[in-house]
Amino acid sequence: xxxxxxxxxxxxxxxxxxxxxxxxxxxxxxxxxxxxxxxxxxxxxxxxxxxxxxxxxxxxxxxxxxxxxxxxxxxxxxxxxxxxxxxxxxxxxxxxxxxxxxxxxxxxxxxxxxxxxxxxxxxxxxxxxxxxxxxxxxxxxxxxxxxxxxxxxxxxxxxxxxxxxxxxxxxxxxxxxxxxxxxxxxxxxxxxxxxxxxxxxxxxxxxxxxxxxxxxxxxxxxxxxxxxxxxxxxxxxxxxxxxxxxxxxxxxxxxxxxxxxxxxxxxxxxxxxxxxxxxxxxxxxxxxxxxxxxxxxxxxxxxxxxxxxxxxxxxxxxxxxxxxxx
Amino acid sequence: xxxxxxxxxxxxxxxxxxxxxxxxxxxxxxxxxxxxxxxxxxxxxxxxxxxxxxxxxxxxxxxxxxxxxxxxxxxxxxxxxxxxxxxxxxxxxxxxxxxxxxxxxxxxxxxxxxxxxxxxxxxxxxxxxxxxxxxxxxxxxxxxxxxxxxxxxxxxxxxxxxxxxxxxxxxxxxxxxxxxxxxxxxxxxxxxxxxxxxxxxxxxxxxxxxxxxxxxxxxxxxxxxxxxxxxxxxxxxxxxxxxxxxxxxxxxxxxxxxxxxxxxxxxxxxxxxxxxxxxxxxxxxxxxxxxxxxxxxxxxxxxxxxxxxxxxxxxxxxxxxxxxxxxxxxxxxxxxxxxxxxxxxxxxxxxxxxxxxxxx
Numbered sequence: 001x002x003x004x005x006x007x008x009x010x011x012x013x014x015x016x017x018x019x020x021x022x023x024x025x026x027x028x029x030x031x032x033x034x035x036x037x038x039x040x041x042x043x044x045x046x047x048x049x050x051x052x053x054x055x056x057x058x059x060x061x062x063x064x065x066x067x068x069x070x071x072x073x074x075x076x077x078x079x080x081x082x083x084x085x086x087x088x089x090x091x092x093x094x095x096x097x098x099x100x101x102x103x104x105x106x107x108x109x110x111x112x113x114x115x116x117x118x119x120x121x122x123x124x125x126x127x128x129x130x131x132x133x134x135x136x137x138x139x140x141x142x143x144x145x146x147x148x149x150x151x152x153x154x155x156x157x158x159x160x161x162x163x164x165x166x167x168x169x170x171x172x173x174x175x176x177x178x179x180x181x182x183x184x185x186x187x188x189x190x191x192x193x194x195x196x197x198x199x200x201x202x203x204x205x206x207x208x209x210x211x212x213x214x215x216x217x218x219x220x221x222x223x224x225x226x227x228x229x230x231x232x233x234x235x236x237x238x239x240x241x242x243x244x245x246x247x248x249x250x251x252x253x254x255x256x257x258x259x260x261x262x263x264x265x266x267x268x269x270x271x272x273x274x275x276x277x278x279x280x281x282x283x284x285x286x287x288x289x290x291x292x293x294x295x296x297x298x299x300x301x302x303x304x305x306x307x308x309x310x311x312x313x314x315x316x317x318x319x320x321x322x323x324x325x326x
Numbered sequence: 327x328x329x330x331x332x333x334x335x336x337x338x339x340x341x342x343x344x345x346x347x348x349x350x351x352x353x354x355x356x357x358x359x360x361x362x363x364x365x366x367x368x369x370x371x372x373x374x375x376x377x378x379x380x381x382x383x384x385x386x387x388x389x390x391x392x393x394x395x396x397x398x399x400x401x402x403x404x405x406x407x408x409x410x411x412x413x414x415x416x417x418x419x420x421x422x423x424x425x426x427x428x429x430x431x432x433x434x435x436x437x438x439x440x441x442x443x444x445x446x447x448x449x450x451x452x453x454x455x456x457x458x459x460x461x462x463x464x465x466x467x468x469x470x471x472x473x474x475x476x477x478x479x480x481x482x483x484x485x486x487x488x489x490x491x492x493x494x495x496x497x498x499x500x501x502x503x504x505x506x507x508x509x510x511x512x513x514x515x516x517x518x519x520x521x522x523x524x525x526x527x528x529x530x531x532x533x534x535x536x537x538x539x540x541x542x543x544x545x546x547x548x549x550x551x552x553x554x555x556x557x558x559x560x561x562x563x564x565x566x567x568x569x570x571x572x573x574x575x576x577x578x579x580x581x582x583x584x585x586x587x588x589x590x591x592x593x594x595x596x597x598x599x600x601x602x603x604x605x606x607x608x609x610x611x612x613x614x615x616x617x618x619x620x621x622x623x624x625x626x627x628x629x630x631x632x633x634x635x636x637x638x639x640x641x642x643x644x645x646x647x648x649x650x651x652x653x654x655x656x657x658x659x660x661x662x663x664x665x666x667x668x669x670x671x672x673x674x675x676x677x678x679x680x681x682x683x684x685x686x
């Protein structure tokens with residue numbers, strides 16, 4: 001996507017929103033954040049604010065959680081809809097939320113964006129501790145940065161979010177309007193689980209060491225939980241309930257394990273691997289790996305992939321006496 | 327008192343090892359490979375300090391651990407009469423709060439300044455926190471003059487700056503191929519003395535280079551927040567539209583508070599198993615809804631708007647009002663950098679004074 005492409009797509013986005021706005025109460029989208037590598041979610045409610053909306057390879061946040069988490073963005077005028085911008089991965093969260101009846105399809109106007117991957121800011125900083133970034137564009141498989149240190153070209157493979165390198169659904173699986181040309185997936189579902197397969201190759205002791213050293217850094221800020229569109233217990237989360245009291249305030253690894261594994265297990269067969277939990281972690285713990293392992297097991301055992309088919313019933317939301325694979 | 331030494335880059339670990347013989351030394355280092363994040367950890371030989379990248383976590387936990395046991399208790403039943411129970415109490419910190427000195431090496435001015443807010447709260451008010459004070463008295467800061475700001479930094483907006491040495495005991499200036507380390511306080515004089523022949527005074531050239539760097543960084547223009555923020559916050563307090571516009575995207579997680587050098591709120595819980603337990607003090611976050619949840623079920627800060635408003639108010643209005651006008655924010659930018667949705671507190675504070683806003 002060159003600068004011209006980006007400009008054109010943003011123009012298209014503004015036109016689409018302008019045209020749809022009379023039917024919409026709010027549009028949830030992305031706007032420029034505090035620098036060129038960051039975007040921040042924005043809630044557009046009037047025509048004057050439409051120009052705030054942007055689309056580019058830095059639009060990392062999954063916005064679908066705002067539809068269900070308190071205070072959920074809902075239309076007060078039931079004749080109106082909520083507009084929401086989604087990438088391929090985000091659209092799968094939406095499918096899961098609709099399946100579970102947290103939000104109804106009819107209440108949404110979905111602006112879909114075919115996606116070529118989003119930039120992981122941590123990975124950029126690791127390569128170039130850039131300051132004073134004046135320009136950041138993605139072109140021909142490279143991220144081109146102009147900063148105080150000069151011009152720098154980084155290979156996308158080194159700076160894309162991990163989830164993007166294993167993305168099977170770059171195109172929104174559900175949408176009312178599609179902004180941009182359909183993207184070609186980089187991988188097929190058969191080889192989308194290489195990262196967890198790599199972990200599986202390790203011995204149990206090695207895996208335990210890996211998770212110990214990773215989870216030991218967890219501060220229990222619960223960003224992973226709060227950013228997850230499908231983590232819907234909210235104030236009733238086991239991390240905080242007092243009756244019964246599951247977790248203590250000890251900062252021990254067992255408390256952190258318990259939280260993270262329950263978080264993962266509650267998402268078994270539901271997680272669409274949008275990677276938000278991993279993206280938001282201030283300690284860079286690869287927490288999505290746990291959910292990937294579960295998704296892989298669900299796929300092998302039950303032939304189910306979460307968030308791709310609106311008509312399908314998630315396996316753990318149903319009961320079949322004839323079930324033979326578990 | 328104004329001792330100075332030059333530490334060549336290859337000698338840095340030798341110097342730290344020597345210091346670690348007499349003190350607990352904390353340095354910024356990477357916890358795992360392939361990660362951008364840097365945090366402060368106890369120095370041990372072989373640990374490579376990272377001084378050219380700002381740390382993702384401040385050294386706050388050195389003086390205010392995320393969790394500490396304030397006391398341990400045990401109920402003991404009388405074997406002759408099980409209805410009779412006696413309570414045994416233990417102070418587990420008595421041993422850990424020794425007088426062994428602690429050195430925080432390589433914190434940036436914003437990191438060190440964060441403790442000035444904690445000091446006011448824990449040691450200067452009517453109630454003194456004995457645990458904090460004891461640690462504070464034993465802790466020394468060798469603060470690194472900070473070369474380059476990134477897009478989230480704003481120390482110069484809160485009355486500080488990249489060469490600010492308030493609260494520091496030693497100044498660390500990065501020069502070519504090494505550092506000049508200079509004593510700033512009487513009480514820290516023993517630190518350079520303890521290095522003996524391991525580090526020599528800087529040559530005239532090294533000293534001049536250090537001075538030039540420090541002068542250059544000190545003279546960077548400061549761009550403070552406009553005066554009157556305290557009052558402007560009060561004026562905005564009831565304007566929920568303003569706060570809605572500012573933080574509608576907030577996820578109500580605890581990142582901003584846990585990575586903040588000046589956030590000190592904690593909770594106290596008794597954690598018990600069978601007849602034994604401990605009273606723990608652990609970090610809490612005003613971004614969590616249960617932080618203000620009352621036993622009745624009422625919550626005086628029912629939504630993220632009131633909660634975020636409190637965070638801004640606490641740092642930019644209540645602390646300056648209650649103490650000596652000092653802003654309760656050190657401008658390190660971590661809450662901006664690590665916020666999952668890139669909320670920018672600078673924008674929120676600047677907007678307090680603006681006459682018109684879209685949300686009015």
